[in-house]
Amino acid sequence: MDIKNMQEAELKAAIKKVMQDNFGLSDIADDADFIKDLKIDSITRMELLLKLEDEFGVRVEDNDAQNMLSVDATAQLLKKIAG
Secondary structure, eight states: GGGOOOHEEEEEEEHHHHHHHHOOOOOOOOTTOOOTTTTTHHHHHHHHHHHHHHHHHHOOHHEEETTTOSSSHHHHHHHHHHO
C-alpha cells in the first residue's frame, strides 16, 4: 500500500484491519492504548510492527517503534516514515 497517497482515515482503517486479521482484535478506537486498553504485550507489538512493515512496505526503526502506542500514533509514524 502506498501510504503517501492515503487519507488519514484510510490509513487508520488499514492499520485496524491488520490488527483484526492477525490478532483477532475488534472495535479498536483510534486512541486506544495498545498496552493498557488492548492488552497487547511486547511480543505481540513486535509481531504487529512486522506485519505493518510488510503491509505498507516501510522500515520502522526500533526507537520509533516504541512510539507505536495507539492507532493514531502508529498512523502518524507511518506517514512520517513514508515521507
